[in-house]
């Protein structure tokens with residue numbers, strides 16, 4: 001790969017013909033149409049936060065270096081941005097009055113409102129640009145390794161770069177656009193942001209049954225993403241019809257796996273809604289995220305809920321109460337030993353030889369307060385086994 005340094009590009013040249021696509025949230029062109037700012041393997045523009053974009057402009061006005069920028073040479077006079085997209089888009093957006101910086105006394109200044117000398121200072125600023133020339137493979141491999149400036153690419157952004165092509169382009173237009181009105185609905189079930197490719201990743205994860213890399217590799221040149229979209233919609237439609245109420249902790253569950261496992265069963269949404277609501281309010285259910293699979297599975301797998309158990313002070317109180325009663329009646333302090341015929345019917349167990357038990361099991365509606373608790377000797381507790 002050939003690399004040459006150029007220090008003659010000014011902000012004015014780079015921003016010549018700058019277009020910002022508000023809907024897709026990306027810079028399109030610069031250098032009078034000769035620079036592609038967001039080639040398809042690039043991540044979305046994420047600096048529009050009134051911090052990082054403002055920081056870029058303040059750096060220029062203070063004369064601080066902006067860091068290295070890399071272009072990939074694609075023709076005689078044409079380039080695409082390999083690294084520096086976030087900074088260039090911030091500059092382009094500022095120069096086209098898309099946001100303001102704070103001046104003295106917190107007065108906001110967009111570019112138009114800046115004094116002429118400051119406008120000039122920005123436009124005349126020269127960028128330090130490395131021009132890279134090489135094969136697609138070389139450029140891609142190198143792109144993976146320059147993951148050094150600013151916010152690192154996350155795993156999916158990297159995969160989008162590696163497998164860039166018709167598939168990624170189509171996927172991004174459907175799943176990576178924060179302005180898509182569906183994003184809010186999807187966000188109830190999927191954690192992360194459209195912009196950082198979390199929804200796109202989930203869509204591929206679901207349709208590929210967790211084989212994201214393989215699926216992206218196999219479909220790299222396939223721009224028809226109908227199978228991904230229809231599978232994705234099936235999962236979302238299924239979750240939202242089985243669980244009519246939306247809870248915060250539904251976000252980020254493995255809905256794709258749950259769909260595969262349970263979607264052929266039929267559920268009554270209002271029964272399910274009541275079950276979920278009761279479990280959500282149940283103090284003894286420690287793992288609220290486990291409620292959905294517990295209900296889908298017919299309310300059997302209690303371990304999904306991580307039921308709260310008696311704490312030490314409660315056990316001590318129960319032990320003292322039972323032992324005092326047992327001693328005054330000359331019977332065992334294990335109520336099950338006391339009614340047995342065996343040698344232990346009068347045995348006073350040490351507290352370390354006993355375990356707490358629900359008189360009425362939690363699964364049968366028993367609560368975990370002391371009135372529903374008793375200490376049993378370990379062997380009786382094991383034998384009962386449904387606390």
Ligand SMILES: [Zn+2]
Nearest residue numbers: 334337377380
């Ligand atoms: Zn016993």
